[in-house]
Amino acid sequence: SAVISQKPSRDICQRGTSLTIQCQVDSQVTMMFWYRQQPGQSLTLIATANQGSEATYESGFVIDKFPISRPNLTFSTLTVSNMSPEDSSIYLCSVEVGGPPLGNIQYFGAGTRLSVL
Amino acid sequence: EDKVVQSPLSLVVHEGDTVTLNCSYEVTNFRSLLWYKQEKKAPTFLFMLTSSGIEKKSGRLSSILDKKELFSILNITATQTGDSAVYLCAVELSNSGYALNFGKGTSLLVTP
Numbered sequence: 001s002a003v004i005s006q007k008p009s010r011d012i013c014q015r016g017t018s019l020t021i022q023c024q025v026d027s028q029v030t031m032m033f034w035y036r037q038q039p040g041q042s043l044t045l046i047a048t049a050n051q052g053s054e055a056t057y058e059s060g061f062v063i064d065k066f067p068i069s070r071p072n073l074t075f076s077t078l079t080v081s082n083m084s085p086e087d088s089s090i091y092l093c094s095v096e097v098g099g100p101p102l103g104n105i106q107y108f109g110a111g112t113r114l115s116v117l
Numbered sequence: 118e119d120k121v122v123q124s125p126l127s128l129v130v131h132e133g134d135t136v137t138l139n140c141s142y143e144v145t146n147f148r149s150l151l152w153y154k155q156e157k158k159a160p161t162f163l164f165m166l167t168s169s170g171i172e173k174k175s176g177r178l179s180s181i182l183d184k185k186e187l188f189s190i191l192n193i194t195a196t197q198t199g200d201s202a203v204y205l206c207a208v209e210l211s212n213s214g215y216a217l218n219f220g221k222g223t224s225l226l227v228t229p
Contacts, residue, residue: 031215045216045217108153113158
């Protein structure tokens, strides 16, 4: 498995501001992902954070709103820009860890609960 | 469009009951199906299934995959209040960088 540290764990922000969420893993991983979980909903993939290149965004998510950095194989950040109340969600990072006997499995950080006023 | 559908959406049982949670999927490029338990924020991994008919078991929890009928079930026997959580089913697609496509989850409440 992997130990994933995500911070902040929660924040309350004013609309129009930006928040950067950090995700640190205790080992080098190739695949790192960012998800959003809106209230009462399941997880939706925002983007795949690629080391050394631009993130790959899913439909409905754009780099200007959710810029992502991946400077190395153990760290990534997600910024939620120009926030509005609709951005109030839990944001989670995950990493894929592979190998026998279980195969490739995604493990999740504890999440960041964001409230935008 | 890829779909992962879980049922029921919510469930209330008494301690000691056995529950079965369902997950059906319609996806292209299936790679694996995973079950997670989400109590507060972080989903915690339960099982990964890739082959039909092989039961995975961990204590009171077990799961099996049917790749012909495109579904999986998660069984919990002798439920305890600590089993109360949202159970998430996710399908991993081999053509999307191995990202997960989640169902809406089943909210399970086990009462004393």
